[in-house]
Amino acid sequence: MNTPGTYSPDVSVPAGARVFGARDLFSLWFSLGVGLMVLQTGALLAPGLGMAGALAAILLGVALGATLLGCAALIGSDTGLSAMATLRLSLGRQGAVLPAVLNLLQLIGWGSFEIVVMRDAASLLARRAFGAASPWSAPALWTLCFGALATLLAVSGPLAFVRRVLRKWGIWLLLGACLWLTLELFARADLGALWARRGDGSLPFALGFDIAIAMPLSWLPLVADYSRFGKGTRGVFGGTALGFFLGTLWLMGLGVAYTLAFVESGEVNALLLALAGAGMGVPLLLILLDESENAFADIHSAAVSCGLLWPLKVERLALALGALCTLIAWFAPLAEYQNFLLLIGSVFAPLFGVALVEHFLQRRRHLAPGAHPAWRWDALLAWFGGVAVYHLLAQAYPELGATLPALVVAGLLQGILGALWRRASLQRP
Numbered sequence: 277m278n279t280p281g282t283y284s285p286d287v288s289v290p291a292g293a294r295v296f297g298a299r300d301l302f303s304l305w306f307s308l309g310v311g312l313m314v315l316q317t318g319a320l321l322a323p324g325l326g327m328a329g330a331l332a333a334i335l336l337g338v339a340l341g342a343t344l345l346g347c348a349a350l351i352g353s354d355t356g357l358s359a360m361a362t363l364r365l366s367l368g369r370q371g372a373v374l375p376a377v378l379n380l381l382q383l384i385g386w387g388s389f390e391i392v393v394m395r396d397a398a399s400l401l402a403r404r405a406f407g408a409a410s411p412w413s414a415p416a417l418w419t420l421c422f423g424a425l426a427t428l429l430a431v432s433g434p435l436a437f438v439r440r441v442l443r444k445w446g447i448w449l450l451l452g453a454c455l456w457l458t459l460e461l462f463a464r465a466d467l468g469a470l471w472a473r474r475g476d477g478s479l480p481f482a483l484g485f486d487i488a489i490a491m492p493l494s495w496l497p498l499v500a501d502y503s504r505f506g507k508g509t510r511g512v513f514g515g516t517a518l519g520f521f522l523g524t525l526w527l528m529g530l531g532v533a534y535t536l537a538f539v540e541s542g543e544v545n546a547l548l549l550a551l552a553g554a555g556m557g558v559p560l561l562l563i564l565l566d567e568s569e570n571a572f573a574d575i576h577s578a579a580v581s582c583g584l585l586w587p588l589k590v591e592r593l594a595l596a597l598g599a600l601c602t603l604i605a606w607f608a609p610l611a612e613y614q615n616f617l618l619l620i621g622s623v624f625a626p627l628f629g630v631a632l633v634e635h636f637l638q639r640r641r642h643l644a645p646g647a648h649p650a651w652r653w654d655a656l657l658a659w660f661g662g663v664a665v666y667h668l669l670a671q672a673y674p675e676l677g678a679t680l681p682a683l684v685v686a687g688l689l690q691g692i693l694g695a696l697w698r699r700a701s702l703q704r705p
Contacts, residue, residue, distance in 0.1 A: 285583045285590070286364070288356030289504045295435065296506040301349075301515030303447040304438050304502060308495065309523025310450055311567045312393050312548075317491060318531020319539070319547045324479025327470045330532045333481055337488025338524045340680070345492045345499055346517030347632055352500025353512040354641050358580045359500035363627070365643065366634040367659070368652040373585070375627055379497045380581045382620040384601060387426065387574035391605035394422040394567045400548055401557055401564070419606050426571035427598025431591050434502050434576065442569070453562035454526055457551070460559070461530065465537035473536060486677030488528070492520055493679060494621060496628040498577040527563075575601060622670070625679045626662025626686035630655050633687040638694050654697035655690060662686025 283289050296304075321330040351362050360379055363372040395418040402413040411417065429437050461467075499516065506512035531547065538550035551560045579593035586593075634655060635641060666682035 283504075284587075285358035285501075285580045286361040290356070291507075294353070294356070294505050294507040296438065296502070296512075296515075297508070298511035298515035300438050300443055301503065301506055301512060302519035303442040304434075305345075305516050305519035306447065306523040307442055307450055307519075307566055307569050308573055309492075309520040309525075310454065310527050310563060311570050312397055312563060313390075313567075313570070314491065314524055314527040315531035315534075315551070315563075316547065317487065318528035318533075319535040321479065321484050321487060321528075322475075322532045322535040324475045324477065325481065325484050326473050326475035327532060327536055329475050329481060330484060331529055333484035334488045334525060334528045334532070337485045337490075338492060338521055338528070341489040341492030342517045342521035342524070344628070344632070344683075345495055345520055346513040347636070348496050348628055349499045349503035349506070349512050349516040350509060350641070351631065351635050352503035353506040353509065354635070355500075355643060356504050357500065358504060358584070359497055359577070360581045360584050362500055362635075363631060364648055365639070366631045366652060366655050368649045368655075370650040371652055371656050375497070375623070376581045376584050378620050378623060380578055380585070383498075383574045383578035383581065384597060384604070385620075387571050387578060387597070387601040388604040388608070390567060390571035390574060391419060391422050391426065391601060394564060394571070395419045395605065397548055397560075397564050397567075398422070401552060401561065404549075404552060404557070416606065419602065422568060422571070423598065423602025423605060425568045426575055427595060427602070429568065429572035430575035430579065430594040430598055433591070435505060437569075437572065438502075446566075446569075449562055450566050453559040453566075454530070456559040457530055457534075458526075461533055461537065465533065467533075470533060470536050480675040482677045483675055486679050489677075490621075490625075490679050491524055491528070493625050493628075493683070495520070495573075497624050498573060501577045501580050502573075571601070622666050622678075622682075623659075623663050626666060626682040627659050629662055629683035629686035630658045630690040633690040634694060637691065638698070652697070654693035658686050658689035658693050661689045 283293070318330070318334065321333060324330075325333060348359075352359065355362050355365070360372060360376040363375055366372075367375070395415050398418040398421075399413055399415050402410060402418075406412050429441075503512050503516060506515075534550050535547055539546045548560070551557075575594055575598045576590075578597045579590045582588075582593045582597065583590050662682045662685050665685045666678045669676055669678040669681055
């Protein structure tokens with residue numbers, strides 16, 4: 277028997293168990309939009325685009341990406357299925373196996389990266405406070421601590437985490453940390469001079485937009501794992517899109533501003549050191565703790581994807597995958613694996629271009645009647661076409677950006693090929 281929050285990935289959550297309202301989803305997605313990697317992404321845009329250009333790219337990219345994320349959330353609330361299970365409706369029973377495997381691989385990788393990011397930031401703060409010789413500065417200690425915390429949250433499930441932690445007090449601590457960093461910026465920086473400061477031209481605006489929109493789109497393979505527990509279309513879309521938009525815009529913007537105002541060297545940890553100097557490091561510490569929620573989402577959704585491939589309980593899979601992510605963070609050299617993760621991630625923007633068109637325009641938000649086919653070759657061809665466009669643009673025209681064009685092309689191909697597939701299906705005896 278299913279208990280709240282433990283429904284099998286391919287079982288539709290019944291209406292009585294859909295307890296997430298707009299406030300719950302806003303809290304979750306605001307939290308997932310806030311993090312150290314979001315700050316670092318803003319820092320990446322700052323030198324090339326300057327303050328005004330970077331904020332414009334962030335505003336446009338995150339607004340559009342969050343809107344698409346909200347639409348993908350509606351697929352989960354419409355069907356009650358997990359993200360990868362909804363792809364069976366678009367790609368077929370067997371066709372959905374490939375994205376489930378790829379999603380599992382990327383989430384294990386990103387979960388490990390999140391633990392590494394938290395470990396390095398915590399070690400840096402500990403060295404600053406206690407000295408390099410202190411046992412609190414040992415990276416191994418923080419690897420175990422954050423790995424255990426993320427695994428515990430993943431095993432507890434989204435309902436317990438969101439309603440007992442985030443909604444009651446977590447969201448308020450996070451809002452306080454963001455506000456504290458903002459007030460410190462206003463007090464210590466010349467905002468007029470920052471706004472007038474132009475970029476060095478090393479980053480085209482289109483590529484900055486592509487980097488910004490990639491942040492919300494990277495959550496497309498996960499969003500239905502949480503929106504399947506949502507009640508009401510307006511609350512699901514609004515809570516998801518608005519929460520992620522505000523969190524990401526705020527933190528990415530702070531990353532831009534702190535970089536331009538206080539970072540003078542090219543040192544990897546220069547931004548973290550600048551943030552550690554704000555408010556005695558308390559706001560950065562709160563954001564660091566919030567990063568565990570990103571690792572929770574990676575590990576929980578990895579368990580959900582794994583549950584489609586092997587019929588085991590999600591809680592047991594989360595425990596095993598959390599331990600695996602911790603081991604990878606401890607032992608594996610992840611620098612080269614990052615390129616592999618980015619390669620895997622490039623397949624999901626065009627994939628959800630297909631899924632959005634198929635769900636909203638072709639199925640009109642209804643479950644397809646009858647048994648689903650093993651393969652949907654129209655959707656698979658549209659997906660592969662979008663992936664090809666992504667890599668063509670990334671290699672030949674990197675200044676144009678590739679994420680949004682690939683999603684649009686895949687969606688257009690699905691519109692055409694899906695219509696032909698349905699016409700052929702109706703003509704079969």
